[in-house]
Amino acid sequence: MALLSLLRVPSASASPPPYSHRRPTAAGTLLVRRAPLVGALWVLSLGAFTTLCCRTGCSHSIPFLRSKLFNQPSGRTLHSTAMASASITVPSIVVYVTVPNKEAGKKLSESIIKEKLAACVNRVPGIESVYWWDGKVQSDAEELLIIKTRESLLDALTEHVKANHEYDLPEVIALPIKGGNEKYLEWIKNSTRDV
Incomplete structure (x- = not known):
């Protein structure tokens, strides 16, 4: 019954100002339209709850939500997805390399791909590296x-x-790459040379 009082809609005769979500009732008091707020809070709390459970790998803690609402098998966790990915592909890695400028980055990344030593090289310009070298703190722009x-x-x-x-x-x-899109991981394998 308390929920119904929260969802009570005022009479149509009183029109709300365009900037307000409150409108006066016949008694002259303000009635807050709570239905959107209650619905929004429920959706947000459901999202936060399921995100937390998915992030921690606790699929068994909300089997109904994961299996019915998200159409996923309740026993499959993020860990088991990573393990399934690893079983159909080869172990993959992400490697960081810094270069002094854009030209050096282009030349090195293209040679890596031509030699089939990698499937993909992302070039991130405009980084600033601060490091210890020759007995003092150094700073350089790099890619x-x-x-x-x-x-x-x-x-x-x-x-x-x-x-x-x-x-x-x-x-x-x-x-190490622990898991991810199985097709992408398979593409890494197929786009690189065998040892």
């Missing part, structure tokens, strides 16, 4: 290369970067 490849190609990629880079000590840092 960041984000390279997607097979884990098994890391050694060959590292050697290629070292042989074709302008720096004496080029950055080559690899991070």
Whole structure:
């Protein structure tokens, strides 16, 4: 009954000002139209709740919501999705390499792709690197290369970067890809050379 009082709509004879969501009732008091607010809060809380459960991998904590509302099997978690991706593809990595300028980034990224050492290289211009070198703090504008490849190609990629880079000590840092779009991960495998 309390919910019905929240959803009560005032009479049509009283027209609200265009800028207000409140309108006077026959008794002269203000009645707040709560239905949109209640609905919005419910949707937001549902979204936050399911996001939290999905993020923590607790699919069993809300099996009804995940299986009925989102049409997903209740036993499948983000972890099992990552494991399924890994089983049909090869282990993949993301590698960071910094270069001094746009021209060096273009030249190095194209040579990496031509040698099939990576499926894709994203070039991120305009980064500022602050680092320790020659006993003092240095700062330089650089371009960041984000390279997607097979884990098994890391050694060959590292050697290629070292042989074709302008720096004496080029950055080559690899991070594992734990899961993702299965078709994209398969594309990484198919777009790179076998070891």
